[in-house]
Amino acid sequence: MLRAHAVEQVRAAEAELLARLPEGALMQRAAAGLAYAVLDFLGSAYGRRVLLLVGSGDNGGDALYAGATLARRGVQVEAWLLSSSAHEGGVAALRGAGGRIGRPAPGAFDVVVDGIVGIGGRPGLRPDAVAALAHVAGTPVVAVDTPSGVDVDTGEISGPHVSADVTVTFGTHKVCHLVDPAAQACGAIHLVDIGLTLPEPPVEALQAADVAALLPRPSLDAQKYARGVVGVRAGSATYTGAALLSVSGAACGLAGMVRYDGAPEAAAMVRAAHPEVVGPGRVQAWVVGSGSDDGAEDALRRSVADGVPLVVDADALAHAGLARGRPAVLTPHAGELARMLGVERADVEARWLDHARLAARQYDAVVLLKGRHTVIARPDGHARVTTAGTPWLATAGAGDVLGGLIGALLAAGLTPYDAASVGSWLHGAAATLAARRGPIVASDVARSLPALLGALATP
Ligand SMILES: NC(=O)C1=CN([C@@H]2O[C@H](COP(=O)(O)OP(=O)(O)OC[C@H]3O[C@@H](n4cnc5c(N)ncnc54)[C@H](OP(=O)(O)O)[C@@H]3O)[C@@H](O)[C@H]2O)[C@@H](O)CC1
């Protein structure tokens, strides 16, 4: 599990460790990891030029000590101090190693190291930092701990900030490394272990091993009903494709049986494409809403009346209040969530985590907010972020496949929170697998699921 902690938790863990270590030891660990990450990025040391942008705190200290290590390896290191004060030990170390302090000499740099602010920074950048970044625009950036200027605990961006190619962080991930839009400003993330002992994090991201451990597997004496029956109430005479795609996600093999309950035109197409799918009857989970047109409210009412877990998607989200307090996963994109909360879409896109949590609380259900990094929030505020995926997944009908897949996981007995986060991860990973062969459409995602599940050792 990839865990993202709050600054307050990191500070407490740091204090506990600092009390047991010689002075400066923790910063040396961080700086050593940073120096090797920069060397790795450069690919060689001798004759390369690195500019450190240094703020007043320990974030700048990390950059300066790492700069000293790089200078000793033959890198030409210059440090541009952006504040009237800078970490004294770090400045002395860089000078001692032959680094230069002051405004940068003319000529191009191979890398800029952003040591302006880390977890002690307030969102936004001061004018000096903005001017310094403009001066080196176009040079690759390695950010120390966090890209300066982003809001570390929320992933929000409210002013100028650094956009990094790599972010080297210490001890644990922070929320801004996972949650957009800040996560997009991090580039690739490299975690350096510095020995912190941390409590449960507020945000986490499932990894392949977590997904494999949570996947439902048939028992030795399995029978189809016990493995779970998932029912799909999606699609209509007008939107037959939504029925097919939702069923293709549900028919991933993770539940024992799929039932389809919808318009005869759609049902005929579903039967032709998926002969194993049967008609309406008892189910352990319902998937409701995609392409349901004006039948969405009725479909959701009937599904809620069954008392089983639900996936509420698309047209049914306008009636999501019917599912309040039920074991349910609501799967809006930003526009749908904005309508559910009565806010602007731009507000949701500026504050993903906050809005996903707000909706989860308000609807008393798990909310899966679809985006580049999908956020899954529980009513108690705990959240997971899906980092598996590919930009090719931004394609019509992909959400239908996701709804069906989550429904299968619910029917198989996963909690709504696990079903949503495992389903979202599988969906992203299946799309990534499919996109190896070229551009994809939604049905390619469903078609890639068996190979992905096989690789995760399902049987
Ligand atoms: N925790 C750990 O385990 C470890 C932490 N380590 C490292 O320490 C870092 C945290 O260091 P930190 O606490 O000194 O804070 P930091 O981020 O350098 O900011 C400091 C000062 O910046 C200023 N400032 C604020 N906002 C600003 C802005 N927008 N733009 C410009 N300036 C701004 C403000 O001072 P002011 O100028 O307002 O007086 C503030 O006090 C952490 O990210 C990691 O790199 C590792 O070495 C070892 C393990």
Ligand SMILES: [K+]
């Ligand atoms: K930084």
